[in-house]
Amino acid sequence: MYAIETDQISKTYASGLVALKDVTIQVKQGEVFCLLGQNGAGKSTLINILSTFFKATTGTVKLFGTPLTDQTIMALRSQVGTVSQQISVDTHLSLKENMLFQAALYDIPKEKAGQQLTELIDRFNLTDYLNYPVVSFSGGIKRRLDIALALMSSPKVLFLDEPTVGMDVQSRQAMWQMIQQIKSELMTTIFLTTHYLEEAEQLSDTICIMKDGRIITQDSQSNLKGYVSDQLIEFTFPTPTRAINSFEHFKQHFGKKVTLNARTIRLSKPERDLDYYLNWLLQEAIEVSGINRVSSTLEDVFLRLITEEGAEGDENQGHFKTDH
Ligand SMILES: Nc1ncnc2c1ncn2[C@@H]1O[C@H](COP(=O)(O)OP(=O)(O)OP(=O)(O)O)[C@@H](O)[C@H]1O
Ligand SMILES: [Mg+2]
Secondary structure: OEEEEEEEEEOOOOOOOEEEEEOOOOOOOOOOEEEOOOOOOOOHHHHHOOOOOOOOEEEEEEEOOOOOOOHHHHHHHEEEEOOOOOOOOOOOHHHHHHHHHHHHHHOHHHHHHHHHHHHHHOOOOOHHHHHHHHHOOOOOHHHHHHHHHHHHOOOEEEEEEEOOOOOHHHHHOOOOHHHHHHHHOOOOOOEEEOOOOHHHHHHOOEEEEEEOOOEEEEEEEEHHHHOOOOEEEEEOOHHHHHHHHHHHHHHHHHHHEEEEEEEEEEOOOOOOHHHHHHHHHHHHHOOOOOEEEOOOOHHHHHHHHHHHHOOOOOOOOOOOOOOO
């Protein structure tokens, strides 16, 4: 049984805007499922539907095997925790007050709420933040408090919509640790969206890429990287300026297969061996400080899939499998 399963859900907003088209996904129990996509791809819309707050226009959603209907919605909602893109913790109250309020909303008996509060505070080292108004803490801490709050009702699945947006490196790492703990210690299924590919790489088991309301692909992280593995050659230049100056030359010769990034130029799908490219550099009198075969990062895969889909028009499911 999957934690979440959807069959061809679509969403048309009252304005007529079609935000989701035939979205079919499966999220396994206990995994971190990461949804990637550019601004406006439909990620938050999908989260709002899966977390029971918006209704899909067509299609079906199952949570832990139970179809989401008017009859099941309240029972299913109690199994779901949601941390939306905006901070939802009441900043004028302390964390403790927020957590007890949340417990009351979910009808959790007082004694149980007290235990749950102590356990969460200990587990995530939040003691320092317990008794002061949340407004006095930094954005990064507020976000972690928001998540602790969502865990008060012991949800079976936790939705995190861009949990680390705008955070500094340290806060982001603290958040990653918290997410890993939620997965491994509380066994909660986590559905995450992010624009940081490094974050998806660090945390997720399954990655799903969306574009313009459609799923382009859903697969395990290792399979995804395999789509373009060993298909890159990286030319490193002594300075970024030298890389920029040579880029036009590369483009003329290799076309769209080259990308520029700081001091490096990358060539995807190379058709010859390294010697060929070394000779070409010599012939063209282009000086590099290194040339290597590199394995692809999630960023390479993401950019390629997003660009390829764009180039091929409004194709439905892309050419990679979307089910397992
Ligand atoms: N309540 C609404 N009414 C009408 N259109 C909406 C509404 N909410 C979102 N949209 C539109 O639906 C599309 C998908 O938006 P959504 O917020 O789901 O994208 P997203 O992938 O979460 O983007 P971001 O990365 O910017 O958060 C966008 O074109 C957006 O403008
Ligand atoms: Mg969003």
